[in-house]
Amino acid sequence: MKDILEEISKRSRLKATEGTIASYIPELAKADPEAFGLAVTECDGSQYLSGNWDHPFTLQSISKIVTLALALEERGPERVFSSVGTSPTADPFNSIMRLEMDAPHRPNNPLINSGAIVVVSILPEEGRERKIDAIMDLCRKLMANDSIDIDDRVYRSEKNTSDRNRSLAYFLRSVGSLNGDIEDILDVYFRQCSIKTCAKDLSIMGATFACDGLNPISGKQIISPSTARTVRAIMTTCGMYDGSGEFAVKVGIPAKSGVGGGILGTVPGRMGIGVVSPPLDEKGNSVAGLAAMKEISEKLRCRVL
Amino acid sequence: MKDILEEISKRSRLKATEGTIASYIPELAKADPEAFGLAVTECDGSQYLSGNWDHPFTLQSISKIVTLALALEERGPERVFSSVGTSPTADPFNSIMRLEMDAPHRPNNPLINSGAIVVVSILPEEGRERKIDAIMDLCRKLMANDSIDIDDRVYRSEKNTSDRNRSLAYFLRSVGSLNGDIEDILDVYFRQCSIKTCAKDLSIMGATFACDGLNPISGKQIISPSTARTVRAIMTTCGMYDGSGEFAVKVGIPAKSGVGGGILGTVPGRMGIGVVSPPLDEKGNSVAGLAAMKEISEKLRCRVL
Amino acid sequence: MKDILEEISKRSRLKATEGTIASYIPELAKADPEAFGLAVTECDGSQYLSGNWDHPFTLQSISKIVTLALALEERGPERVFSSVGTSPTADPFNSIMRLEMDAPHRPNNPLINSGAIVVVSILPEEGRERKIDAIMDLCRKLMANDSIDIDDRVYRSEKNTSDRNRSLAYFLRSVGSLNGDIEDILDVYFRQCSIKTCAKDLSIMGATFACDGLNPISGKQIISPSTARTVRAIMTTCGMYDGSGEFAVKVGIPAKSGVGGGILGTVPGRMGIGVVSPPLDEKGNSVAGLAAMKEISEKLRCRVL
Amino acid sequence: MKDILEEISKRSRLKATEGTIASYIPELAKADPEAFGLAVTECDGSQYLSGNWDHPFTLQSISKIVTLALALEERGPERVFSSVGTSPTADPFNSIMRLEMDAPHRPNNPLINSGAIVVVSILPEEGRERKIDAIMDLCRKLMANDSIDIDDRVYRSEKNTSDRNRSLAYFLRSVGSLNGDIEDILDVYFRQCSIKTCAKDLSIMGATFACDGLNPISGKQIISPSTARTVRAIMTTCGMYDGSGEFAVKVGIPAKSGVGGGILGTVPGRMGIGVVSPPLDEKGNSVAGLAAMKEISEKLRCRVL
Structure with missing residues (x-):
């Protein structure tokens, strides 16, 4: 597992050069384009951390x-x-x-x-x-x-x-x-x-949604299973801006992105994924983050759809 | 299993009175509002049939x-x-x-x-x-x-x-x-x-998509796994007209509906579901069909999202 | 009068090079870009003809x-x-x-x-x-x-x-x-x-609208005063595609254009104007025709608005 | 002239009951629904005042x-x-x-x-x-x-x-x-x-636009002829909200309305018209004001289009 994630990190982070850092908020423009962090937290509490997994960025x-x-x-x-x-929407x-x-x-x-x-x-x-x-x-x-x-x-x-x-x-x-x-x-x-976070944090939050509201690190039930499912479902149809449909096809995992460069993924019953790389595609999603999510979905066979 | 489906059938078909049969195509208006069929085909080939599972209707x-x-x-x-x-869309x-x-x-x-x-x-x-x-x-x-x-x-x-x-x-x-x-x-x-079908047929088609393209009844690989996954993903975000988002929240299963009253569901790796009941809600989805899908998702614990 | 119109013709026809002939209908694309005709018919029946006033084109x-x-x-x-x-509209x-x-x-x-x-x-x-x-x-x-x-x-x-x-x-x-x-x-x-016409014909039709429905050439009442006024009013607000507002400001005369390159103008109680020159601006109005209408409005002091 | 305007006032003010006073701004809702004022200022400086011609209301x-x-x-x-x-627009x-x-x-x-x-x-x-x-x-x-x-x-x-x-x-x-x-x-x-005005004021402003910028009461050139014409043209196509097209057909005079119940009309070279009556139609135009403008256009034969 650790090796797979390391390899995915290595390949995905190269994609960052194809993206552009969000600039409409001046402070976001200062993000480090080379930062790349990846973390996976499984529902049994095991964690895999790779790259700049503790690199700080904002949730957006x-x-x-x-x-x-x-x-x-x-x-x-x-x-x-x-x-x-x-309802999902094709509008910006x-x-x-x-x-x-x-x-x-x-x-x-x-x-x-x-x-x-x-x-x-x-x-x-x-x-x-x-x-x-x-x-x-x-x-x-x-x-x-x-x-x-x-x-x-x-x-x-x-x-x-x-x-x-x-x-x-x-x-x-x-x-x-x-x-x-x-x-x-x-x-x-x-x-x-503007909440500051890192890939590891995202992966734990993703895992909490994956485990129907039970945080596998703290061992506490944070939100109800019903809330966790509802949020997962809405992430699936609307989580990646107007790239949601394409993400469902190519990755097939409930996820939410932010213009800070983060993507949170959640595989029901299995794991949470956190990835960060600031350069974005024209839809506002992290380019290297998308690449990593796609590889994870394939390599870990954790596609949901 | 059979008992669970029988009960679901019994409860769901009562909902049909809340819907209206599609009338914009004259011939569709002649559908029997009381017909209700439900079928499940599992990836191992087992089948469960209930109600008017062989009642004919059109795919739409x-x-x-x-x-x-x-x-x-x-x-x-x-x-x-x-x-x-x-891209999913909120337009009609x-x-x-x-x-x-x-x-x-x-x-x-x-x-x-x-x-x-x-x-x-x-x-x-x-x-x-x-x-x-x-x-x-x-x-x-x-x-x-x-x-x-x-x-x-x-x-x-x-x-x-x-x-x-x-x-x-x-x-x-x-x-x-x-x-x-x-x-x-x-x-x-x-x-x-205008292709004529029945709930049983739908469940087999649903199962073929669920089994990554392998038809569990004929035992033949009909389409590639990649095609099956792509179609499932698009069903998830766009399959239920502008009720797709709500369906993802409430049911959480890739599905496609038609104004003939049919709904096809597909649970990756597990089963295909076919249900028919002609009366529709204002979005064009079978009312009793939606109820049945929701119950199946809960009772059979086969929610994907 | 004749001299004024000749001068206007001379200056306006030079503008034609700034336009493009309509090409979405193949047959229209064959129009002669250098043809330029101008005609004025007054409510007393006098007529002034200039340039290719009898050059044939279609009404569109x-x-x-x-x-x-x-x-x-x-x-x-x-x-x-x-x-x-x-209602006027800003849509194409x-x-x-x-x-x-x-x-x-x-x-x-x-x-x-x-x-x-x-x-x-x-x-x-x-x-x-x-x-x-x-x-x-x-x-x-x-x-x-x-x-x-x-x-x-x-x-x-x-x-x-x-x-x-x-x-x-x-x-x-x-x-x-x-x-x-x-x-x-x-x-x-x-x-x-596809009705074939020429600048002279347009000017007579324009004059008939200007004279509240009485054709000053034939001396016959063709349409009711009320119909003439209604058509003039609608031309004023909607006659020049989405260039209607700008035309009202710059020319101030009720008018209707066609992608054949014609423009019909109507000055209530005074005269009808017909002009043709096939090259169009991006809104679909004859470039040289617009220039001629503007000069006529100024030189003949026949602005209505 | 005076008699004609008196009669128009009498008939038009009855129409006010068909309208509703603007209520989205609380203070406007306090307007007197029965107030009705009409004034005409001609380009030679003569003035005709009728009804509550000095009733105060806001320009909006x-x-x-x-x-x-x-x-x-x-x-x-x-x-x-x-x-x-x-460009005129059909949008609100x-x-x-x-x-x-x-x-x-x-x-x-x-x-x-x-x-x-x-x-x-x-x-x-x-x-x-x-x-x-x-x-x-x-x-x-x-x-x-x-x-x-x-x-x-x-x-x-x-x-x-x-x-x-x-x-x-x-x-x-x-x-x-x-x-x-x-x-x-x-x-x-x-x-x-929120500028406070009355029907008489409006008629003078209308006359100033009608006289190409020369105020016939003060005798001073206030704005250039070109500005006056431009404003008149834009009033013609856009002055009555999305009722502009219908107003052009039925009245045929450049005009501008406000939700305070006022309408300013301007007949180039002839006169300015001011009318006020607070109850509005669903497009935001004074109902009695519209009626008065229509009658003035017909009775005084001052239709422009």
Whole structure:
């Protein structure tokens, strides 16, 4: 296993040169294009670490599954899915158009930006501090890592380059799909995107989803099996931006990517996978990360679909 | 097993009263709303049949996976996916808008009507007769049933109520996304939709996809493992019209539905499922069929996601 | 007056080199790029002819105002505007998207292709021959020219390159916005587009609209004042494809263009203008024709807006 | 003349019961549904006043033509129309979709909200105070009324119910179509919408546009003839929201409406018309105002199209 992963690391990291580092948020542009980390955590607790498995990067969109899990736990699926849909979409992650066209203007799913912002808004916690505390707390438990924190420079950089997300939030409120203080809600959103993590953390969180909510490292049941399954299903259809369909064909594993270069994979009943390499393809997915996921799926025969 | 399926049948068929039979094609409107059939074929060849498992109905959109499999086998994935995408879409199955907006005007995926029409057009067989013969031939092999045939009345009914599909085809050709004689291509499409089948047939086809292309009834390798996996992945993200995301959450099994009331499910490495009940929900999926799939996923613990 | 028009001709025709001849219909591609004709017919019957004022070309979209006038006369505005709107649109002339998005799927206005096709369909005449006869008859009267005829080669060329229009027509029928035999309706549409005319004819038709329906050459009242005004108003907001807004600003005269290179202008109470020069800008309007219209508007102080 | 206008007033004001007062801005909802004022100012300076011609209301969207005129005067048409288009649109006044679909994401025209916001942003004045001062100054000159002021309660009400406009502004900035401080720009926009006026003021402003920029009351040339014509042309194609096409057909006069219930009409070379009646139709135009404009067009034979 260790050897297979080492080889996959070696081959995949070469692909990074084909990608481009996210630059729309200035602080993200500073990421190291050569960093490559890979980690696998199995449901029995064994771990395999390779390359820069402890290289720090920010969750970005991967944080959406944490907040979704939190909302499902605290509000229940009926409430959550009355505010956001479960439909995959071929629109870009920050599209407004779809919101405008379709009454009742509900975001298509919780993993596009508009959906993730709505999910933040329906968390029961009052105020920005309590909301982000609850998200951080769940994140630490899913990763069995109490030291998880926010990258303050990325957070401030996000906040200063957020016109599109502000536009989405105001639009959502104008059509009655979002309630509450927009600056509060967006602040939580920018902070959750700026949570610092590493490939190892991702693999543990992936394993927790794979093990129906039981964290195989801490041995604790973090979320209900039903929440874990729901999140896995939504990752499968919507987790890789508009590359989700192609990823299902080529890799066939529930996964979620972020523009920080991370990809979290989850193989139900078997393992979690964490991989990071900042250069992205035009859809916003880590190029070397995609290559690694594809090889893992084939070599470890852990394709689900 | 048999008992579990009997109970599921009993409970699920009651749901049929909540649905409505497809009426946009006159001949479909004549379907028996009370018919309910369920069949499971396992990868070891065992079969469980329940209710009206031999009740005849037409494949409709389920035929799209047969033609897709054929095109993948004959043309290879690269050629197929240069003509149609692999992206799930939140648009209705017969939408033109998306085609117009997105250059290069390629249909989002092969399971919406525009995509399925393009897949028919790229089959290497010349002329409508050869194309439909090749599709029928593959269909018979996937179902291990040489007597599969076309329901001529449904076919003619489809042909007479086909304005939207004609519009799609002419649009596709006008933007260079489809070549060939449109009447030929649509004729093949209408005929493949009109292939007569039953729940048992569906379960065998589902099992063939589940067993990576090996038909467990005939014992023959019908399609390559790679084609089987590709079709399964696309079913997962796009198989249930715009109910695909919700189906992934609630059922978590690759599946394809048709407005004839059938649903084919495929559990990789384990089994194929066929269910039929004509009354549909507003998305075009069999209401009782959905209920049965959900129960099977839970009771047989065969959820994939 | 004559001198002014001669000078305008001289300057405007030089602009033709900046345009491109329509090529999507093969027969149109054969047009002479150097032909330039200009004609003005005043409401008192005086006429000024310049350049290739008798150079033959086909009406193309200019025919839409003839059919609209006919439908208004025979069916009345209430009936016509229950089937097509009066809203200008920023979409291309052959867009389907707008039809799909907006219930009740009524074409935005009678001067885009979908609207013009619907107008043909609601003419009271039965069958393609009677419909086109009625249109030709009105056209001859509006132009005071009994020898107006169809360019058969252009007609057949249109018919063979009509995928987009077929797509529009089938779409319209699929949503209930068009009734009747599609081949019949499109045949009439292709024939009306292929009516042969010249700058002089256009100027007389323009003058008839300018004189509230009275043809100043034949001295006959051809259409009602109300129909003339309605057509003029719709030309103002929708007559120059998606260049209508810019034309209103720069020229300020009700006008209708066609991809054959013609532009018809109408100055209420004063005159009709006909100009032809085949090379088009990217919106489908004659480049030299636009230049001539702008100069006429300024030099003859006949701006309306 | 006076008698004709009195009769038109009498008949038109009865129509008000068919409309509904704008309620999306709370302060607007307090308007008097029975107020009806009508005024005509001719190019020779004669004035006819009828009903509640001095009833105060706010300009709302009518203010867009003031700011457009200011930008045209100060920046020139080339600069203005590089930032906003001149195309009429069938989309609602506050649509975002169109912005997203069409590269280069330029608002369709300066009379929809997104366009008007961009026009404010390109005014050369620095800061919100100087910008609104310049607008107020031009407004006073166009109306020959030095006492024109802002309705502070409406302004604050607009500011508190501005989610959609904020969404538009952030979107525009996110795609590079708007630069500057969004709160500053929106503040100016909300204030210009809240300028208090009356039917008499509107008629004088309308007359100034009709007289090519010469105010017939003050006798001063306020704006250039070219600016006056450009604004008139854009009013013709885009002035009445998505009722512009129908208004062109039924009334045939360049005009601009506001949700405060006002309509400004301008008959080139002849007169300006001001009418107010707060109840609106579903497109946002004053019902009684539309009726009055239609009658004036017919009775005074001042139709332009």
